[in-house]
Amino acid sequence: MSRLAAITGAALAKDLRLEWRSKDAINAMLFFALLVVVIFSFSFNPTAEESRQIAGGLIWVAFLFAAVVALNQTWARELRNQVLDAYRVSPAPASALFLSKALGNFIFVSVLEALMAPLFIIFYSLRALGPTWQLIPVSALGTWAIVVNGTFFAAMSLRTRSREIMLPLLLFPISIPALLATVNATTLILTGEASAKVWIVLLLAYDVVFTTGCLLLFEIVLHAE
């Protein structure tokens, strides 16, 4: 377990360092999410009540699309100079690489969310009527649901010719239950109409199932030719 943690930590530190130097993923995500917010704000002119009803969907669709931009780049730097082969010939567990990538993406998307949330609040005049603190577990679980599957499917589509198209084709259908739960939970918290706890539990169950599945299957994906 400590070996897994040590290698995951080393790979995560390496990914954060590379991203800090290049800013490839974060810049692309920010630019994309910003465009979505601005375009949506010009397209609709909702009242405060309407904003609370639609904001959950808008926010999470924007984050999902922006996350795909980053997820597509997750493995790209491992393909340059075939660095992934150096990992494949090492005794390091495949799950450590997967965890580090998923955690890295989680951090990148969380940073994006933290930067974009104030903009959403300003553009849509949002004020939550339900328990605001619940937005934290909802966004953490929702983000993890996107990145854990996204990291896995990005690795799967790594050797395909049109991997930019393959990733959304694989990721979006499987993310529907998580997206539904996240959007409904966010809407319920914003409108204060009912408790979002059922959706949060559903999200948690989704995350546990898919994280376990991805961890178990990743070794096959990593060593596939």
Added chain:
Amino acid sequence: MTDTDATHPSSLSPVISVNNLVKYFGRFVALRGVSAVFDAGRMYALIGDNGAGKTTFLRALAGLTKPTRGSISVLGNLDIHSVCRYFGYMAHPSLLYDEMSGVENLRYFSRLYGIRNDQRCAEVIRLVGLDPQLARPVGQYSQGMRQRMSLARVVIHDPKVLLLDEPFSNVDVSSAREIVELLAQMRDSGKTIVVVTHQAQLLEGAADEFVWMREGQIVSRTSDSQSSRREPEER
């Protein structure tokens, strides 16, 4: 020589034993029943024309390519991944992150082998003739420096077997000779080294055996690069 088992001297201890290795890529046959034994403390130069199957063979030895048929036994173990910590693999590309410095690269790769000693990284960088203080990213290195750093990555965990694909490509002659000298020292310390190269003359006098491949088969094994270049029927 297509099957070396029969002529294998009993005084040498085999590190890698390859038995009837076949590899298909779709309908293309890259390896056609390759059998070979590689012994401890010896350096082998794997030579042949483009498309002879050298890189595929080396990747199969490293466990990066799954054979369609046949088996590879490394240190008496048929599961290559379970003994991969004893391997060092150098590919034609550098297998390094261009955006990180040499030390940063080595520090990361050493962690994959459970090495937490940063002194070891500096030591290995010095061993390949580079400066551990060099802070610029590997992407700004010359090709020769990149090859040396790539070699440093290969030996960071002190492997027993070195599998090197074109370590002299784009390297000037004097640097290549230095790398050969380094490899000879490693061989003398008991490591088994398999080098895929198009510059066999560089390994003349250093390699113990020249293994000539053609059309996915080993066609001859000789002690010098000139005789190995001859067609088997001419000899």
